[in-house]
Structure formats: structure tokens, C-alpha cells
Amino acid sequence: MKKNWMSAGASAVVLLAGIGGGTAQAQTAADNTATPPVSSDTAQSDAPAASVTSQSEDDIVVTAQRRPEQLIDIPLSVAVLTPQRLEAAGIKSTMELAAVTPGLTIQTLGAFSEPLLRGVSTTISGVSNPSNIALYIDGVYVTAQDSYDFDFVDVDQIQVLKGPQGTLYGRNATGSAILVTTKRPSFEWSAKGSLSYGNFNTSRGQLYLSGPISDTVAFSAAGQFRNSDGYITNITTGNKKAGKNHRETIRGKLLFQPNDTMRFTLSADHINLREPWEVNMTFDPRYSMNYDIANRRYTRKIAMTSHLTLGRTTLS
Structure with a gap:
């Protein structure tokens, strides 16, 4: 009986060793084929930067x-x-x-x-x-x-x-x-755009255009919109588009660069958002008031920035 117990124990150890080795090999293979994360705190990129x-x-x-x-x-x-x-x-x-x-x-x-x-x-x-x-x-x-x-x-x-x-x-x-x-306005013409359509009547489009106006002035214009009916249905009001949302963003920039040591940038932004904001007030378990309230935001901004280099000193 003791001899049989020792044989069974040895077989179990060998079996576990084989399973462990196979697991290690599978993990190594997976590590070799894994793709790096989109963003991580690595030694190369884990440090602050203002520019x-x-x-x-x-x-x-x-x-x-x-x-x-x-x-x-x-x-x-x-x-x-x-x-x-x-x-x-x-x-x-x-x-x-x-x-x-x-x-x-x-x-x-x-x-x-x-x-x-x-x-x-x-x-x-x-x-x-x-x-x-x-x-x-x-x-x-x-x-x-x-x-x-x-x-x-x-x-x-x-x-x-x-x-x-x-x-x-x-x-x-x-x-x-x-x-x-x-992106800073470029003195070379460039353009980029995209258009897509998806579920729930979702459409999205964007366009970017940049180019020179003169030897010292360049511009850029960018715009984007996104519309969707959403997937929320308000069973109280019967509104099947309670999650409808709309977004539009427009940005324009004007660059004046008389020389390599000086530049001035004038930018203007316009943002318009309309999103659902559900409010449910229940005073009694048998009754409730549910409203489809839209969250609307308008943001407009104008800014002027400058950049001046004097020898080894930079002012911005």
C-alpha cells in the first residue's frame, strides 16, 4: 500500500510539472504576440510636457x-x-x-x-x-x-x-x-475629411483645411458634426427618441509669422451640444412625472497667443 501511494504521488508531481510547463509556454507565446497598449505610463512617455x-x-x-x-x-x-x-x-x-x-x-x-x-x-x-x-x-x-x-x-x-x-x-x-x-496653420495646403453612418441613425462627419494666405499669413479651418437618434425610449411619454443628441464643433485659426522668431495666432471656437437629460420625480409609487429635457450648451471662445524667441529665451 505504501509503495502504491508513493507511485501515485510521483505521478501527480510529474503531471503538475507538465501542466505548469505548458502554461508557461502558452503565456510566453501570448506575451510575444501581445500588442502594446494605446497609452501607458512607460519610461519613454511617463513625464509631463506643456509643449x-x-x-x-x-x-x-x-x-x-x-x-x-x-x-x-x-x-x-x-x-x-x-x-x-x-x-x-x-x-x-x-x-x-x-x-x-x-x-x-x-x-x-x-x-x-x-x-x-x-x-x-x-x-x-x-x-x-x-x-x-x-x-x-x-x-x-x-x-x-x-x-x-x-x-x-x-x-x-x-x-x-x-x-x-x-x-x-x-x-x-x-x-x-x-x-x-x-494643429497649427500650415503654409502648405493640406486637407482631411471623413463621413460615416451607423446604427440608431447615427451620422458623423469632419473636415480640416489649412493653407497659406500670403508669405507670412496662414489659416486653418476645422469642423465636425455628430447626430444620433439614440437608443432610449421614454415609456411614460412614448418618445422613442428620448436619447437624441446633436453636436457640432467649428474652429478657425489665423497665423501671422513675419519671421522664424515671432508668430501670433488668433483662434475662434464654436461648440453647440444638445443631449438628453432625463428627470424623473416620483412622489408616490403609483404616480410619476417624467419629462424629456434637453441639455443644450453653447460655447464660443476667441483667443490670441504669441510666441517670441530672443536668443536662448522664449516668451509665449
Whole structure:
């Protein structure tokens, strides 16, 4: 009996070893064929940048500390998202950034957006209550929480700086800062557009055009729309299009560059959003009042930025 027990034990050990080896081989093969994530905090891209210009993956220059530096040398954390990564992941607006940015969550309360990064956020929403996670578009601070939600039209790069950034980006960046950089007008003609149609009568289109006006002046114009009937049916009112939504974004930029050391950019934005906002008030289990309320937002912005280089000093 003892001899049979020892034989059975040895067979079990051999069997487990074979299973373990097979598992290790399968895991190694899977690791060799796995594709890298769309955005991650790697050593190459895990550093903050207020402005990034990259020639290659191994040579990225940032100005997070208000001076040009190698991205890999910055001792802070940042997630850098390029248009290629956003397109590959299907990210169309700021509300979807959390899908490709570790540690980031974006919640909504009515018309107001509340970003949360590394557990830091705010519990106060309102027109005069800015978020403690600052949003900058082309270096211009966005004050209102109801302006955080917008579609990407001509985005050139998005940087999510993690951790307190109040020293460089003001008192409303105690949680972090999100920097959105749009494409600069080009002195060479370029154009790009797309049109799509999907379920629930969903249509989407966008167009980008840029080119020179003179030797020192260039322009860019970008527009995008999105319409959908939605998939919500209000069984109380009988409205089968309670989730209907509409978005349109228009941005124009004018660049004046008299020489290589000086440039001025005038930009104007128009954003129109109409989304469902369901309100249900129940006073008694037998009765309820349900209304189809539309959440409408209009945002218009005009900004002027300048960039001047004097020797080794840059003013912007």
C-alpha cells in the first residue's frame, strides 16, 4: 500500500510539472504576440510636457518646466496621446479620454464635467466653480466645467499631467492638468475629411483645411458634426427618441509669422451640444412625472497667443 501511494504521488508531481510547463509556454507565446497598449505610463512617455515636439520615438523635446528638455529626463508623470493613438482607440471627445489614460475618470453631473485623476476631484459643480483639474487648449485656460466636454476636430496632441501642477499652471491645477494642443496653420495646403453612418441613425462627419494666405499669413479651418437618434425610449411619454443628441464643433485659426522668431495666432471656437437629460420625480409609487429635457450648451471662445524667441529665451 505504501509503495502504491508513493507511485501515485510521483505521478501527480510529474503531471503538475507538465501542466505548469505548458502554461508557461502558452503565456510566453501570448506575451510575444501581445500588442502594446494605446497609452501607458512607460519610461519613454511617463513625464509631463506643456509643449511637445517629437522627431522620433527616441527624441522627444518637452517644455513642461518652461524650458526645452528631453521627455525622458523630466522627473514627473504624464500620459501623451497622439492623433494616431486616439484614432486607433476610437477616442472622439474629452469624455472618452479615461479609456486610454490610466488613473483618469471623467464623470458628469448635468451639463458639468468632473474629471478625477489619482483620486483627486471636486464635489462642487457649477458655472462659477472651476475644477481642480485644469484644462488648457493651446495654452488658454478653460474656466467653466460645462466647457470640458467637446469633440476632437484638429487635435495635434493631448497631454495628461499627473499630480499637482499648481506651480506652473495655477491654483486650479492642484489635482493635475490636461493640455490639448491643436494643429497649427500650415503654409502648405493640406486637407482631411471623413463621413460615416451607423446604427440608431447615427451620422458623423469632419473636415480640416489649412493653407497659406500670403508669405507670412496662414489659416486653418476645422469642423465636425455628430447626430444620433439614440437608443432610449421614454415609456411614460412614448418618445422613442428620448436619447437624441446633436453636436457640432467649428474652429478657425489665423497665423501671422513675419519671421522664424515671432508668430501670433488668433483662434475662434464654436461648440453647440444638445443631449438628453432625463428627470424623473416620483412622489408616490403609483404616480410619476417624467419629462424629456434637453441639455443644450453653447460655447464660443476667441483667443490670441504669441510666441517670441530672443536668443536662448522664449516668451509665449
